[in-house]
Amino acid sequence: MCAFGAIVWPPRLPRLRGANILVATRHGATCPAGQSTFLGRTHLAQITRRTFATGAAAAAAVPIAGQRAHAAYPGNLTVRFIVGFTPGGAQDILGRVVSDRLGALWGSPTVVENVAGAGGNLAMDRVAKGPTDGSQICILPPGIATNPFLYSKTPFDPEKDLIPLSQVATLGNLLCVRKDLPVNSVAELIEYAKKNPGKLNFASSGVGTTVHLSGELFKRMAGIEMVHVAYRGSAPALNDLLGGQVDLIFDNITSIIGHARSGNVKALGITTAARSSLAPEFPVVADTVPGYETTSWSGVAVRAGTPKEICDKLEADTRKICQDPILKDKLATLIAEPVGSSAAEFQAFVQAERAKWGKLITDIKVKLE
Incomplete structure (x- = not known):
């Protein structure tokens, strides 16, 4: 007698109408042909094609494990916030504030890593080539818009390899x-x-x-x-x-x-x-100079290919913490204003920054190696 469990089907169902079909096992146990155990009673499994189709549809409605993990993001992950500058500067402080408030919201551990160098390129490259499970988040600096024009070559594609999700602050x-x-x-x-x-x-x-x-x-x-x-x-x-x-x-x-x-x-x-x-x-x-505007700013981004469920969750939670009085108070010490934009708004902003600074950098012929 076997334990109640999953149903194993042959590659093709027999053409015999009303035929008995094997019901089998859990943990590899098998039943005698044509028999199964259900709540202690032995019965014949009279399963037709119509019953199989109904069961398959029900199975399809059950979320797969990966989808459940996305919905529960960050779950058991230790999320790392990658900052492209040395400790103590505005970008570092902004990154630590974001890490702290998101960690408090999630009730899970977060870590800030400083990967300084090349105007933020090293940190952005780390995330662009990292995992797609949301365990690495880039504290996105203005360099995402300016560096493609300042450097002859960047180690990643700024327009394709990162997904900007929300602008956190501007100063x-x-x-x-x-x-x-x-x-x-x-x-x-x-x-x-x-x-x-x-x-x-x-x-x-x-x-x-x-x-x-x-x-x-x-x-x-x-x-x-x-x-x-x-x-x-x-x-x-x-x-x-x-x-x-x-x-x-x-x-x-x-x-x-x-x-x-x-x-x-x-x-x-x-x-x-x-x-x-x-x-x-x-x-x-x-x-005095109409139209003149420049800002330093910071946001969050993940690697391209990160599942939409994770991106949506991170976008929503980042926007939520931008209304957090604790975050606002910490930003105020930097004379920085919270933003909390949507992903679409932030991506449009980054594109506008690229157009603005790309033209200026090209015109003044500035290059970094």
Whole structure:
């Protein structure tokens, strides 16, 4: 006598109408021909073609194990958030905030890994070539839009290998000048530059950074000339601005706001489209240069090929945490605003950033190797 279990069918059903068909086993046990056990009673399994079709349809309605795993994402996974920059910077802090809040929402462990180098390319490449089970999430930086134009070759395809799912945060840069430069507004800076062509210089944290590209875009849109002075990082650039060795910088507001508020530098304007609710004292550069806007931002992305169920879950949960008061408070320390866009909105934004910066980078002929 065998235990009740799965039904094993021959490749083709017999043509005999009403024929008895073998019912078999669980764990490999077999029954005597034509018999099965069900709740202790022995009976003949009179299973016809119609009964088989009904059973097959019912079986098809049962979710497969993989589908159940997707619905339960992240389940038992330890999700790793891959950040393309060193610890302590804005992108790293944003990544840790996202990791913390999603981990709290899921009730499961999360880890932040810093894979710094090549303007975020190394981290993006790690995720682009990683698993498709949602266990690796890229903290997506602006480099996804700019790096294809800055580097002759990237180790992954930025347009095909990653799926942007939601923009988490955005923050502006702050146009600041040395405190003894005889200008007190964006309009006065432009006038001074036109009267002294080529004499002004602007510092940046490195070629191709948002700090650098903000200055290049300003030059072009304001119709002025300035000399770019690239540093290896924000700290040495800021030190030379404080010391008067350089004239101005479009630095991330997170890095420079303390000096601006203390009067160590003069802040002329923020590069966002509207005043920041977190720093409303700074006017908008676009009030003087219409259409000017640059931001640093961060979002989440996964490897292409990740199942839709996982992508949808991660998108929805990321949007949810962007309404989390704890996340908002932590972003406020960076003077960053939460976004929480949909995948479609974020992907359209990334494409617009590619078009905007690709044209500028190509025009000014900047390349990194």
